[in-house]
Amino acid sequence: MTLSCMCFCLIIWMAASVLPTLQAKPSVLYTKINGSEVLTCECKDHSCQEVFWYRYLERTKTLQFLVYVNSAGREKHGDDLNGTRFKGSVSSGQKVVYTLRITGLQEDEIGIYSCMFKAKNLMPVGYYIMPGVNPPTVQPLTVKTKKPVKICNCKPSSSPKGCEQLVLWPGIGALLLLAITLAGTLYYFSRLPKKCRHRFTKTNPLR
Structure with missing residues (x-):
C-alpha cells in the first residue's frame, strides 16, 4: 500500500x-x-x-x-x-x-x-x-376494547340520570305506602275496646 x-x-x-x-x-x-x-x-x-x-x-x-x-x-x-x-x-x-x-x-x-x-x-x-443474527420480533399492539354502553330504552326519560331513578323511586314509594298502611291497621286494631271485639262472636240461640 x-x-x-x-x-x-x-x-x-x-x-x-x-x-x-x-x-x-x-x-x-x-x-x-x-x-x-x-x-x-x-x-x-x-x-x-x-x-x-x-x-x-x-x-x-x-x-x-x-x-x-x-x-x-x-x-x-x-x-x-x-x-x-x-x-x-x-x-x-x-x-x-x-x-x-x-x-x-x-x-x-x-x-x-x-x-x-x-x-x-x-x-x-x-x-x-x-x-446470522435474527431480527428482533415486534410485539403486536394490544388494542383495548371498549365496554358496551347500556342504552336506556325508557320513554320518556324525565330524569337526567336515566332509567334507574324511574324504576327505583316508584318501588321505594310503594314499599313506604305498604308500610304506612300496615302500621295504621295495626294501630287501629290496638286501640279498639276489648268489649267490641266480642261482638263478632256468635251468640248462643238456646240461651
Whole structure:
C-alpha cells in the first residue's frame, strides 16, 4: 500500500474507533449466513473522485481496509482480501454513487461497514451488518376494547340520570305506602275496646 493510502487508513481507523459513540446510528442489516449485501455511498457532486471502503469488526475490535475505488471504476483491494467477495463499482449522474457488493458473509464478520471520500474527508455513518443474527420480533399492539354502553330504552326519560331513578323511586314509594298502611291497621286494631271485639262472636240461640 502507498503512503497516502496508509495515511487514509489511519484516519479511517481513528474515525471508526469513535463511530460507535456517535449519536447517529448506522443502518442495521440482518443477513443470513453466506448471504450478500449491497452497500452504497453517495456524493452530492462530482468532487468525490476516490473512495475508501472499510469495516470495523466487532468481535476482534479490528479495522480492515476493504476496497479503493475511483471515479473511473478502477479498484484496489486490501491485503489478504478475497477480491471476488468484495466488489466495488461507481455510477455517476446528478450524484456520484459508489457501491460495494459483499458476498459469503459469515458470523465472525459482524461489524460496521462504511466508506470515506478522499477529497472531502467525508465519512458516512454506514451500515451495521449482523450475519446470522435474527431480527428482533415486534410485539403486536394490544388494542383495548371498549365496554358496551347500556342504552336506556325508557320513554320518556324525565330524569337526567336515566332509567334507574324511574324504576327505583316508584318501588321505594310503594314499599313506604305498604308500610304506612300496615302500621295504621295495626294501630287501629290496638286501640279498639276489648268489649267490641266480642261482638263478632256468635251468640248462643238456646240461651
